[in-house]
Amino acid sequence: MESPIFNLDSVSLSYRFKPVVQDLSLSLGEGRCLGVLGSNGAGKTTMVRAILGMIRPLSGSVTVLGYQPGSTQCFRELAYVPEEGSAPEFLSPLEYLKMIRSLYRLESKSSVCDEEIGFFELDPHKKIRQLSKGNRRRLLLAAAFMVRPRFLILDEPINGLDPMMVIKLRQRLQDFCAQGSSILICSHILSEVEKVCSDIAILKLGRKVYSGTVAAAEAEYGGLENAFAKLAGAAT
C-alpha cells in the first residue's frame, strides 16, 4: 500500500493552552484533492499548522510526505499559501520568484519564473508593495506552483481573485491533481470545494464530523451544502 501524503493519527492540538483540535485522524492519498470545511474557529488553520510543523500536537502523531512535519526535506516537496500575508514588499514579483527558484534549487529551469508570471498575469518589475491584494495573492500562488510540489496546501485560495483568475486557477488545480500531486484546500466557499476537490473533511469545534469523497457526501445528504449545514451547522 502506498504511503499517504500526510497522515494525522489521533491528533490533539491546543493554542495557548486552549484545546482547538481533538482526536483528529485524517490522511490524503496521492493525486487527491482534499477540501477541509468548517465554521470559523473549527480548527482548520490549526490543523494546517500542525501539518506544516508550526505547532506540535499534544498527543497523536503527524507525518507529511514520509517526514516529520517542519523538516527541510519535507518543505522541499511542499508548498503552502496562507490565507493572509505577502511576499517581501520591497522585491518585485520576478525577484521574489527567482529567490524562491533558487531556494528550491531550480536554477536550471530558467523559464519557470516567466511561465508563472505569464499564467498569473503579473507585472514582473513592479514592486510588490505596489500590487493589489489580489495580485499579491497571485504571486504567492505563482511561487507555490512554480516549485512543482508533491503536496500543495492552500488556505482560502480564491480570496481576492477576480472571476477569470478563479476559473483559470480551478483548471490549474485539476490539472495539478491529474499529474499525481496532492492538494489540501481550506475554504468557506462550498461551491469551489465541490468543483475542485475529490474528498472532503468537515470539522466542527475541533472534531472531525465527516470525511469521505465529495460524491459520497452529495449522494448521502443531497448536496455539499446540505451536508455542511447538517454536520457543521447543527447546534452543539
Add this chain to the structure above:
Amino acid sequence: MKALILFGLRQTLRVRLVVAVVAIAFLLEWMGLRLLREMTFSFQGIVYPIGSSRTMFVALFLQLFAGSFIAAVYGIWLVPYLHQGARGQISFCYPVSRWTYVVVYGVNVSVLLLILNIVMIGSFCNLFGVSAIVDDPLVLKGLWWGILTQTLGLWTLMFALATCSLAIGSIPAFFIGLFGFGFMQVLGGLFRVAIGGLVNSDSGFLYQLKQIYQWLPPWGELIFELKSGLQGEINWSHVGLWVIWLTVFILAFRFFIARPAYTRPDYSA
C-alpha cells in the same frame, strides 16, 4: 544561502540602510576627524598637535556609536522581517535550514560593518595619511584590536536585539536595548573609575553588582578596550566572554526562528 544573502543585501539597500550607514559613517568619521585635525593641545606653553594614537581612538570611538546604531536597526527591524506575522508562515515553509538564517544575518551585518570600517580607515588616511597608521605599530595593532572587539560586540548586540524583537516585538526591544546598552556603559564607567574606592570594597551592593557585571556581555568595556588596545594592552579574557555571549544569543535566536513569531511586525519595507 546565496539567494537569502542576496535578499538581505537587497533589503538593506531598498530600506536605504546602506545609504544611512555611509552617511552616518561619513558625517561622524570624516567630519569628526576633520575637526580633530584642526585641534591642538598645549602643555607648559608648548602647542602640540593631537597624536595619531589619540586620533585613532577617537575614530574607533565614533565608529562604536555608528556601529551600535547599525546593529540595533538591523537586529530590531530588518532581521525579524521574514519571521513575523503572516510573512513568518510563508518563510517558515522555505526549504532552508534555520542555521542558514543565522549565517545570512551574520554575513549581512558584517557587510554593513565593513562599509563602516572602510569609511573610517578611508577618512583617517585621507586626513592624516596612510603613514599615520602604518608607521606606528601601536596604532596598527590598536586598529585591528578595535575592529575585532567592536565586531564581536556588535554581532552580539545584533543577535541579542533580534531575539528580543522576535520575542516581545520591535518597540519594546528598542527601549530594552537602549536601556541595557546605556546601563552597561554607565556600569563600565563606574567600575573602571571606581569612585571613592566604593567599588573596590569587598562588600555592599556595588561589589555584588560588579561580580555580576564581570560575567555580562562586556559592552561597557568596549571604550576602555579600544583605549587599552592602542596602548598595546590586549585583554583576551573579554574576547572569550564575547564568544560565549555571542553563542548564547545565536542559540536563543535560532530557538525563536524555529517557529513563526506571532509578535506584530512593526515595520513594512
